Amino acid sequence: MRPPVGRLVIHGHFYQPPRENPWVGRIYRQFSAYPYHDWNERVNAECYAPVSLSRILNEKGRIVKLVNLYEILNFNFGPTLLQWLERHSPFVYNSIISADRESALRRGGHGNAIAQCYSHLIMPLATRQDKRTQIRWGVHDFKHRFGREPEGIWLPETAVDIETLELVAEEGVRFVILAPHQATGYRKRGDKKWIDTKGGIDTGRPYRIPLGKGRWLGVFFYASRLAHDIAFGDLLKNGEHLKDTLLSGLPEEGLLNIATDGETYGHHHKFGEMALAYALDKIMTGSPELVTNYGEYLSENPPEYEVRIGENTSWSCAHGVERWRSDCGCTTGSRAGWNQKWRTPLREGLDWLRGRLYEIFLNASPDILRSPEEARDSYIGYLLGDHKARGDYLKRFTTSGNEVAALKYLEMSRAGMLMFTSCGWFFSDISRIETIQILMYAARAVELAGEITGHDLTDGLLEYLSEAKSNVDKEGSGADIYRKKVLAGKVGRRTIVASTALGRLLNKHPEREKVEYGDFSINVISETQGERVNEGMVEITHKLSGETTLFNYRSWYEDDETPVVEVRKDGVSDETVTYHLPDLPVDDRDEILGGVKERMRKDILNVTKAFFSEAERTIDLLTGYGVPVSRDFQMFLEVMFTEELRVG
Structure with missing residues (x-):
């Protein structure tokens, strides 16, 4: 195999749609993601987390190295996904942010991360106003998280039209990434004749898209066949084979660049991140300069060719958009x-x-x-x-x-x-x-x-x-x-208050308490707690707008031990609404009943410990004379000792 002299960029488009309930800003259980709570949690466990700590194994199957692939890959993350990771998986979030920082230090200020249009709508089908806002929000979110200006931006589904590209250029972004079939013609700068791309286009170099009035935007076209084989073929089944394939695809000069969904590595292909980590680690051993990112490559290789773009095209639809x-x-x-x-x-x-x-x-x-x-x-x-x-x-x-x-x-x-x-x-x-x-x-x-x-x-x-x-x-x-x-x-404030009140009735919370619920803060101002009846007042505040509402509630156990709560707004002539556990969101019900189960478990442990404390001498007497302890008694002891080991 000839020694490669070209450069390699592998881009991962990491994205999940916003999944929060729009009334409360909280993701409720998605049963199709079982055994995980929701699809963000599942894909994080299968992809985003493993990519941040990709394992490299030796011939005996033992871990010899952990690799943060975000320090090697060019990548973008959807802003709403980053927001979720920041709140729910801070280790992974920080691994992403620090990886960009580390890559920028190694690559002359050119970090691996690029921006993404904010909420992944199809740009050619949007109004000009929505296009502009999507780009500006994506750029602002990027600067807020990564602490620098983005050099590139990911267009959702790589769907493109000229108006979108003009708005991207206006925000100071330098390049986008497209599929090769989205090019319709190219020419060397200074030439007058355009060359049709029916015979294909060289993906080994950057191009510039002329936008009129002397403006232009850089573009990379990824190597579609190799990207397809990684995303939909079997290249991720073996790291050595992947390494050889990538090396054999490197040009004598120029660029081999590949773009796929980031979820390819671990979610779509189990252990795919391990194959990629192995391949890139082998490639970079002794020749770390072979792997780069788009920003660094564009800085070192200004486009010598211009390209025309097919409007209303994308990477995932053969019929445009x-x-x-x-x-x-x-x-x-x-x-x-x-x-x-x-x-x-x-x-x-x-x-x-x-x-x-x-x-x-x-x-x-x-x-x-x-x-x-x-x-x-x-x-x-x-x-x-x-x-x-x-x-x-x-x-x-x-x-x-x-x-x-x-x-x-x-x-x-x-x-x-x-x-x-x-x-x-x-x-x-x-x-x-x-x-x-x-x-x-x-x-x-x-x-x-x-x-x-x-x-x-x-x-x-x-x-x-x-x-x-x-x-x-x-x-x-x-x-x-x-x-x-x-x-x-739809989950309204009254329902949130009902969940709070029933949780307090069943699990005996403190008389005053402040808790968070998605986009809301809940402040229990007062509560009178009885043996079977609670009455209280709750202040619920929307954290985004600061709008505050007061509610009164009364919760109790019916004769058959069914918990019930009535809720109404404070200080106004408002209807009283009655709630039972089945009326609450599944997550709230599970959380409340989980608390009941935990309280019962602790009660059983306390009884078991009290009994053992009193019976310890009797047990010593029996065992001293070889009298066996019955199995049911052993089970009590096992529960108690297991709990003591669990809590340390």
Whole structure:
């Protein structure tokens, strides 16, 4: 094998759609992710965490090295996924951030991380306003987390049009990554004739996309055949084979660059991260300069060729961007006889809703929201900011006393973007959790629009969704799914109070307590605790808007020991709503009953310890004379000793 002199870049696109319940900012249990709580947790365990500590084994199967692949790969992470990792998996999150820092130190300031458009909507199908906000939010989130300007940005599904590229360039980003079939022609700079790409395009060099008025944007086209074999073939089954394949693909000069979903390594292919770690470790041993990242390579190799881009194309649909608006034939998880005709009315319905939301947003009173478009583009700073940053933002864009009203407009607009997350159209049926999730964001936007204007947009949206027919007969249409599953997912403040009160009744919490629940803080101001009845007052505050509501509750055990709670707003003539355990979100119910089970376990241990303390001399007497201890008694002792070992 000839000694390679080219350079290698492997890019991982790490992404999960936003999964939080839009009413409370909390991910509830997703049973399809079993045995994990939800898909973020599952993919983190199978991919994101292993990639941060990839094992390299010797011939005896023993670990000889741990590799943080984020220090080697070029990568992007979806901003909403990074937010989840920061909260729920800080070790992995910090491994990602520190890896970018370490790679920048080694590569002349060019870190491995690049940005991503914020919520992974299909850019060519978005309005200019949404495109701009998605790019600005993605760039701001990147700077907030990585502490530097992004050199590149990942376009969701690599879906592209010229307007998107112009907006990317306006934000100072230097390059994007596309599939080779998205190029339509190229030429050397200074030449007048364009060369058609039907015969293919050289992916071993960067190109520049001319954008007029002397502006341009860099672009890398990944090696699609090798990327396909890694993502969908068997190259990750053997690290040695992967190493040889990569080395044989390195050009004599120029670049071998590969881009796949980051979840390829460990989630799609179990132990795929180990094969990659082994291959890259072997390649870099003695020749660490072979592996680089896009930013460093572009800095060292300014584009000598220009390229034309096929607009409305993507890496995951052979028909351009039709996968996200029509029954084009591209799908995942479909069955015989199924179709995706539901995509069109879903797209049309959400486009209609977006138009209504935008009208409401732009017509906000200046007393409530000054410069609405600028306020929205800057809102990411509020979402990520500390108390001072949020205060400064509100002073800039609203007037005193109108803060909650202004944030309602902005949250409506944010939900109106999240409802276009690409996964809602990607799969086989409208009844899947991905589509239900985007419809939940739509429902939240509709609710906020109604609170602002007094007009309900639901019927208009359902008119479109009624034409979106599920392939599963029992699911009916998108309108049926919206009524049965989407609206059923709404969790209001009253429900949160009911969960809090029932948890306190069953598990005897302190009389005063402050707890967190997703986007809310719950402050139990007072409570009178009886043997079978509790009465109290709760202050519930939305952490984003600061809006506070007081509720009174009364919880008790019925004659059959069923726990019940009544909740009503404080100080107003408000209806009292009654809740039982089955009325609560599954996670809340599990948490409450888990507390009951833990309390019972501790009670049993305390009884066992008290009995053993009194019976210790008798046991010594019996065993001293060889009298065996009965099996049931041994079981008590085993429980007690196991617990003592567990707690240390």
